[in-house]
Amino acid sequence: MILEQEITAEITVAFKEAFNTELPIEQISLQPTRKEFEGTHTLVCFPLARLSKTGPEQTAQQLGQKLQENSDFISDFNVVKGFLNLSLTYKAWISTFEELTYDPNPGQLSSTGKEVMVEYSSPNTNKPLHLGHLRNNFLGWSVSEILKAAGNKVHKVQIINDRGIHICKSMVAWQQFGNGETPKSSDKKGDKLVGDYYVQFDQEYKKQISELEAQGLSKEQAETDAPIMKEAKELLLKWEDKDPEVYELWKQMNNWVYSGFDATYQTMGVDFDKLYYESETYLLGKEEVLRGLDQGVFYKKEDGSVWVDLSDQGLDQKLLLRSDGTSVYMTQDIGTAILRFRDFPKIARQVYTVGNEQEYHFKVLFLILEKLGYKWAKECYHLSYGMVDLPSGKMKSREGTVVDADDLMQEMLDTAEEHTKELGKIEGFTEEQARELYYNLGLGALKYFLLKVDPKKRMLFDPNESIQFQGHTGPFIQYTHARISAILRKANQVGYDELGDSLLKLESLEPVEIGVLKLLANFKDKIAEAADTYSPDVIAQYAYDVAKEYNRFYQEVSIFNEENRDKLKFRIAFSRLTAQTIKQAMGLLGINVPERM
């Protein structure tokens, strides 16, 4: 990246000399040279033709000439149409390598001095986590790491929707059908147990509705009259009144869920710095809505419900408080946002990692916060990601097509084990090391699969076709790292792992080596790009490119059979730098890279 700055600087100078005109830096579009042409960097000269007052091709030609004459690191050039392809001297590449190798903060951009909050996960406490949550968590966690690497201080948080009618449904079902079942007594994960009662509530509810309908009630009437639903609503009221018995049950069932979630989070390898609970923020949201009402930002309808009118923004009217004074989803989110900026007054940006089905909700939320007079409202950002679809379409719990997070992760571990054993690669592994490897490979494959895709886009997951371990996958990249590790172990044994003054004595580089170096030099740029666009897929693609290019080198060039000792030492140091870069890039995705596999 420093390389590109230097090239850009040289171009500016050369342009002025050649055409006697200033070339504004933003006009310089430097891009990687396509592999069918000679060179590594390409300057697009079409836009420059206007300034140079000659054709694009001539511009490129003259500019190339000047660069070659004046620059001590541009060795050659060629022009194809308006494209100026530049080749750099091997010395330029060696000094690039040197810079990277002795970089005291590899993979870490200098501090921006900014604090960022990233919210992700935020599940309901009535259903176990599923495939969609996996994408959400991996994304949010990875974006957090990328933002850190880009020089920000990051707070990872989530809001837990622990309050509301949904949890009351599980409570009612448990009271009616549970016979005092606990996670311990049934040996079930707490979130699964509570989830089962939620399903049971739904079944019972439907049964009661059809019974009532059979008795001649209308559908709407049956839905409100069903005894089990009445009971759930009653429970919610009691909860709001802090009825001790109800509150106790609520707490107990939520705790079951939390311990179940914790186990899942641990397997996923994600964590949080702070948790927010809806039960602790919704009252603040209510206050804010009432304050807004006083200030005339909102208005009240005859039935007592409170609304905001966003028709001047091209949106509709939106309910903020029900006629009975209870809060809705939006109310809680208003409270949460405000509380967060109170807790962390310095945060410059708040990122909400939430599915794209809620785009409208967040648009409205941010507008409301602005109307309430919060200046930071424009710093709120909805990191909207696409759903994970199954071949049959959307996941539907009613149709039993939900892919459970725990099950899927376990399946990945099993597949990893199967593959590894098939390949006969666990010689000399202890039981524990083998298990660790299966975990790293299984989760690596899963995380890579979910993160390599542009977050904004919906993606497809076919449960019948297991996630690949070959090709453009996590294990491919992990494998490259393991191979390099083997080389480094050997180098350490044979004693060639010190670079010494070998770099000074090198007289050439292989094209593949330059290919890898060019990629390695891009790492920080990629981090910046990924941070700017909240896109772990940029890093995923990058790690793949590095691994792919290194494998080419590995195949073409021998390390330990190299007779020239300086070359040999360089290749080892070069391999080490590659491994380090792969490790860091994969680390940003939450993927561990093994030393052996």
Next chain:
RNA sequence: GGUUCCGUAGCUCAACUGGAUAGAGCAACUGCCUUCUAAGCAGUAGGUUGAAGGUUCGAGUCCUUCCGGAAUCACCA
């Protein structure tokens, strides 16, 4: 119906934000293990970028109109 997003090889995804002959992986086919790990490497084949217009040196990318799909528009969360 209004709004927003999407449509690229048989399948899953890219394309440096308007740049060269649209690239990878999987699946298919052909080579490469007595040499640092073949979860690898090299190659063949596969495309009218949903369609038609337009903008310009240049369009998968921007504009218009169609076609097809998704999300959203609740006193649900």
